[in-house]
Amino acid sequence: MEMRRVVLKGRGLNGGVAKGEALVTKPINFFGAYMQGILSGKLSKIEDTKHELYGKSLEGKILVFPFSIGSLAGGVSLLEAIMQGVGPKAIVNSKTDGVLLAGPVFARVFYDIEVPVVDSLDKDPFDTIRNGDYLTVDGNKGTVEVVRRG
Amino acid sequence: MQLTKTEKEMLTGKMGPAVELAMKSIVQMGEGLDAERLIPTQGSHLGNVDLLRHCTGYTGIVKKFIDLGAEVCVPTSENPYPADPRNPESPSIPEAFQGPSPLEGYYRTLGVIPNWTCTPYLYGNIPRFGQHLSWEESSAVIYINSVIGARANREPILMDLVSAITGRTVYSGLHIDENRKGEILCNVKVKGLKSDDFAAIGYYLGKVCGTKIPVIDGIQKKASSSSLKNMGAAAASTGAVSMYHIPGLTPEAPTIERAFGGQKPVDKVEIDDTVLKKTKKEMSSAEAGGEIDIVGVGCPHYTFEEVASIARLLKGKKVKDGVQLWVCTHNGAIDLAKQQGIAQIIKEAGGRLFSGCIYCLHTVNPYSDMRLMSDSGKICYYRRAVYGSQRECVAAAISGRA
Numbered sequence: 001m002e003m004r005r006v007v008l009k010g011r012g013l014n015g016g017v018a019k020g021e022a023l024v025t026k027p028i029n030f031f032g033a034y035m036q037g038i039l040s041g042k043l044s045k046i047e048d049t050k051h052e053l054y055g056k057s058l059e060g061k062i063l064v065f066p067f068s069i070g071s072l073a074g075g076v077s078l079l080e081a082i083m084q085g086v087g088p089k090a091i092v093n094s095k096t097d098g099v100l101l102a103g104p105v106f107a108r109v110f111y112d113i114e115v116p117v118v119d120s121l122d123k124d125p126f127d128t129i130r131n132g133d134y135l136t137v138d139g140n141k142g143t144v145e146v147v148r149r150g
Numbered sequence: 151m152q153l154t155k156t157e158k159e160m161l162t163g164k165m166g167p168a169v170e171l172a173m174k175s176i177v178q179m180g181e182g183l184d185a186e187r188l189i190p191t192q193g194s195h196l197g198n199v200d201l202l203r204h205c206t207g208y209t210g211i212v213k214k215f216i217d218l219g220a221e222v223c224v225p226t227s228e229n230p231y232p233a234d235p236r237n238p239e240s241p242s243i244p245e246a247f248q249g250p251s252p253l254e255g256y257y258r259t260l261g262v263i264p265n266w267t268c269t270p271y272l273y274g275n276i277p278r279f280g281q282h283l284s285w286e287e288s289s290a291v292i293y294i295n296s297v298i299g300a301r302a303n304r305e306p307i308l309m310d311l312v313s314a315i316t317g318r319t320v321y322s323g324l325h326i327d328e329n330r331k332g333e334i335l336c337n338v339k340v341k342g343l344k345s346d347d348f349a350a351i352g353y354y355l356g357k358v359c360g361t362k363i364p365v366i367d368g369i370q371k372k373a374s375s376s377s378l379k380n381m382g383a384a385a386a387s388t389g390a391v392s393m394y395h396i397p398g399l400t401p402e403a404p405t406i407e408r409a410f411g412g413q414k415p416v417d418k419v420e421i422d423d424t425v426l427k428k429t430k431k432e433m434s435s436a437e438a439g440g441e442i443d444i445v446g447v448g449c450p451h452y453t454f455e456e457v458a459s460i461a462r463l464l465k466g467k468k469v470k471d472g473v474q475l476w477v478c479t480h481n482g483a484i485d486l487a488k489q490q491g492i493a494q495i496i497k498e499a500g501g502r503l504f505s506g507c508i509y510c511l512h513t514v515n516p517y518s519d520m521r522l523m524s525d526s527g528k529i530c531y532y533r534r535a536v537y538g539s540q541r542e543c544v545a546a547a548i549s550g551r552a
Contacts, residue, residue: 013182039246039514041204072197072286076208076307083207098183098320102306105178109171110211117182 004148006128010121012142014104016114018090022133022146023061024126025053029070030077030103038077043084062135063088064125068100075102082107082115090137092129092144093119118142151180152187160316168220172312179309180320189282189321194226194314195270196262197286197307201510203251211308212256215315220260222314227263227275229287230451230478232510234266237484239497240504241476244514260314266505267480269379269451271298274482279401282325284313288392289383289450289528295393297378299401301325304392324392330402331411332365332395334358335418339368340426345377346539349527351421352381354429356388358419365395365409373399376453383450384527433530433537436521438552443520445469445547446508447540448478449529456540457483457503461492463544469500470550476511477503501547509533523552 033051037043046053058081068074075098081087082103091104096119104115116139121128129135129146136145153161161177163170180188202208232247234240258264265274268287277283277300285291285302294300303323305313313319323329336355340347348369355364364385373396385391395403403409447460457479469475477496479487484503487493496503508524511517512533522535523546530537536552538545546552 011184014178035513038201038205041206072288072304073201073307076202076205079207079308080205083210096182098179098309098322099304099306101179101182102308105182106175106207106211106308109175109178110214111207 006146008121008123008125008128008144008146010118010142010144012116012118012139013096013101014108014115014117015139016116017136017138017140018062018114018116019134019136020060020062020089022064022129022131022135023058024064024129024131026051027066027069030068030074030081030100031071034077034081038080043081043086057086058088059086061088062090062092062137064092064129066094068097072099074099075106078103079106082113083111088115090116090139092121092125092135092137093117094125095119118144151177151185153177157188157318166219168215168218169316171214171218172220172315173318175312176309176316176318176320183320183322185320185322187321188318189325191224191284191313191317191319192281193224193275193277193283193285194222194310195275195285195287195290196226196228196310198229198507198510199253200231200247200251203253208308209252212253212311216256216259220315222261223317224314225263225275226261226314227265227270228257229268230266230505230507233506234504237504239502240506241474241502241511244511244517246514265480267451268507269480272453272482273480282319284310284319286310288386289379292382292386292392292394293379295324296382296395296400297375304390330393331363331413332403332409333362333416334364335415336364336366336421337368337418338366338421340421340423343369343372345372345374346525347426348377348381349384349525350426350429350433352384353388353433353527353531354421354425356385356391359385359389359391361390362416363393363395364391365397365403365406365415367397367406370396370399374455376456379450379453380527384531387528387531430537433527435530435534436536438536440552441521441550442473442523442536442546442552444474444476444517445523445543446476446478446512446529447525447543448476449508449524449526452477452479452483454483454486457487458492460540460544461487461495463541464499464501465495467499467548469547473547473550475501475547476506476508477501478506478508479503481505
């Protein structure tokens with residue numbers, strides 16, 4: 001079986017190393033994605049009916065999306081998903097903002113959970129990464145290794 | 151990132167373990183966002199915390215700070231609760247928000263001002279020109295940047311809290327002079343412009359401006375504090391607008407030229423009668439003309455003037471049986487309304503005057519499925535609702551039809 005390997009270089013915003021399958025998607029409002037879960041205290045799948053990931057779980061995935069949108073509760077919602085074990089293992093963005101970054105940073109500082117975040121890659125991640133690619137995200141070095149089989 | 155001597159001492163625990171932990175979070179956020187330094191802040195405002203009462207991640211962090219003996223070191227206020235259990239006129243509390251929230255006790259321990267309003271700049275936590283602040287609540291952030299000339303970004307929840315404990319935030323965005331210049335020129339050419347039209351103007355501006363700063367000309371004569379509040383809240387909902395200038399009116403825009411800081415606008419937009427009419431229609435995501443269950447006004451919280459104005463419309467009238475009229479405002483305005491007999495007029499008409507949050511209440515059962523009408527651009531963006539001016543909202547509450 002043929003295997004291709006590419007390493008993208010960018011900026012590490014939150015440290016740690018994570019490996020897993022890529023889930024490539026559109027901008028996300030994490031508060032909208034989990035609102036009923038936030039209200040009940042139990043999060044699981046994406047609830048936003050307008051989002052293409054509706055009904056899917058981010059658990060164990062490396063989430064690749066351009067940037068976050070919407071509510072200032074986005075980061076705290078992402079933190080809750082991470083805490084409850086249903087959040088992504090790592091995040092790759094075109095550009096990360098403070099609302100999103102608050103989730104992984106507070107998970108590290110307060111709960112010792114590492115969810116690496118990398119953005120500003122030297123190649124467009126949406127040209128380079130496909131759903132199902134195997135990624136290694138290094139938030140310390142700011143790199144994303146992409147391995148594609150087949 | 152450059153830290154001052156004091157900030158380094160905070161980070162190494164010299165000011166205690168709570169400040170150390172809060173500082174650690176801010177420094178990691180600042181480094182992640184490539185900030186050159188931090189900026190001292192003179193106040194904080196905490197966001198919609200009751201929505202988070204079941205979140206172990208958030209409550210765990212606040213509890214940790216309490217255990218470490220944390221206190222806020224700058225004036226810090228908090229957003230309203232969905233309903234107010236101490237006020238008999240408040241709508242019944244949905245199941246999701248029943249019982250005391252653990253957060254409320256934590257906030258008293260931290261020293262947070264219990265003003266419970268999304269308009270803290272009117273009641274309980276009033277900023278001054280030039281102050282750097284760490285505020286959540288996008289409708290408040292756009293008001294204090296634009297109308298008061300204080301400096302704040304749309305602060306993520308959690309950052310507002312750690313800023314309150316350290317008196318620091320990341321030096322970025324609207325804290326920096328260069329980023330406060332106007333970018334888009336917006337000419338409003340509406341015949342017979344009314345203060346009621348401002349929510350629709352804001353609704354349209356948010357869509358065309360995105361994150362950019364508009365310089366709005368042509369609204370000066372009708373721009374009351376209430377209408378500016380309503381315009382900003384809508385613009386901060388349909389877009390991520392955090393600041394606007396109005397030449398000759400807002401403090402950083404003595405003239406159009408000064409508002410743009412000597413640069414040319416990157417874009418120009420015009421709002422005329424046609425745009426305004428079309429926008430008002432678009433604001434109604436639910437069909438107008440049908441029956442309604444709730445008329446909710448005061449998002450953001452009504453000013454005292456708006457409360458007085460709705461009372462004038464309600465005097466001697468009666469809200470239709472089976473329809474609820476929610477008038478949300480801060481407790482300062484409620485006290486004044488009680489003193490002046492205005493609260494009594496609203497009560498006799500069958501309205502509920504309380505310090506609450508229409509947005510939060512309408513998120514959950516039993517209210518989320520009810521048919522809603524509002525004069526708020528923010529509500530009309532986030533919830534399925536019919537838009538109407540204050541006068542139209544009152545008429546609908548009386549007839550039961552939007």
